[in-house]
Amino acid sequence: MMDIKRVISTIEKSYIKENLKKDQRIDGRGLWEYRDFDIATDKIAAAEGSCDISLGDTRIMVGVKYDIGEPYPDMPDEGVCTVMAELLPLASPLFERGPPDEESIELARVVDRGIRHADCVQTKKLCIKEGKAVYIIFVDMYVINHGGNMIDCGGVGALASLISSHIPKGEWTDDRPQWSGEYFKGSEIIKELPLPITFGKIGDILFVDPSLPEELVSEGRLTISVTKDEITSIQKSGAATFTFEEVKMLGDKAFEIAGNLRKDLDLWQYETKIE
Numbered sequence: 001m002m003d004i005k006r007v008i009s010t011i012e013k014s015y016i017k018e019n020l021k022k023d024q025r026i027d028g029r030g031l032w033e034y035r036d037f038d039i040a041t042d043k044i045a046a047a048e049g050s051c052d053i054s055l056g057d058t059r060i061m062v063g064v065k066y067d068i069g070e071p072y073p074d075m076p077d078e079g080v081c082t083v084m085a086e087l088l089p090l091a092s093p094l095f096e097r098g099p100p101d102e103e104s105i106e107l108a109r110v111v112d113r114g115i116r117h118a119d120c121v122q123t124k125k126l127c128i129k130e131g132k133a134v135y136i137i138f139v140d141m142y143v144i145n146h147g148g149n150m151i152d153c154g155g156v157g158a159l160a161s162l163i164s165s166h167i168p169k170g171e172w173t174d175d176r177p178q179w180s181g182e183y184f185k186g187s188e189i190i191k192e193l194p195l196p197i198t199f200g201k202i203g204d205i206l207f208v209d210p211s212l213p214e215e216l217v218s219e220g221r222l223t224i225s226v227t228k229d230e231i232t233s234i235q236k237s238g239a240a241t242f243t244f245e246e247v248k249m250l251g252d253k254a255f256e257i258a259g260n261l262r263k264d265l266d267l268w269q270y271e272t273k274i275e
Helices: 010-021 102-116 150-163 212-217 244-265
Strands: 037-041 049-055 058-069 080-087 127-129 133-145 167-173 176-184 195-202 205-208 220-226 231-238
Touching: 010 195, 010 205, 010 212, 037 150, 037 244, 049 150, 058 150, 058 167, 080 102, 102 133, 102 150, 102 195, 102 220, 102 231, 127 167, 133 150, 133 167, 150 195, 150 220, 195 212, 195 244, 205 244, 220 244, 231 244
Parallel strands: 080 133
Antiparallel strands: 037 049, 049 058, 058 133, 127 133, 167 176, 195 205, 195 220, 220 231
């Protein structure tokens, strides 16, 4: 990845930091104010579920596909859901062609961990025949434009795509899996909705949903994924340290902000209507 020091000037760094000290941000938001989401589902015809999601200037295409394979030996009656991410070079001068770098790996892992550690994907319902055949669900994220905070954008996009999915129901017949003629609705395989909430830190100043310029001057980030009642994962990035009091405060903020997002986004509206 390109050295970030080459893409933001010292003057711009100082401007961002001085404004944050005044509880102001370069895009006019307050410290705890989120940018707007824009979500459109069913955008990839070949996918079982998909969405085109934007958070401010960040835009990600998310697709859900499936395969049928053997379960893990220690989970013979459970399917699998895995998340992958690709940072396309067209999305930012920071991204380069080649194998996955640290940022794409982090994006996929943080979104995956938030989903996996919540009671989100009902893996037991993805079992066709115990020990023989289960669904393997792939959630693929493609970053189209990088405007900061890819994790929150990708995490919400993954949930919207899973909710909108229509995966064929399988049954075990003649010693092999076959289509039953029906489809899973999103609500049949998705339960909890873990929302990732990312905070930036510059000096002792904390704020939510960092834009790209803010990310480039931040000393660290903290992503807290929450359901309605529980924290499902926490991920720290960068060199900044967070005190226990700061983490506790940000945990409370994550629940507050996620609660407002749940009402505003109403993700269940994207469930595919299956007759």
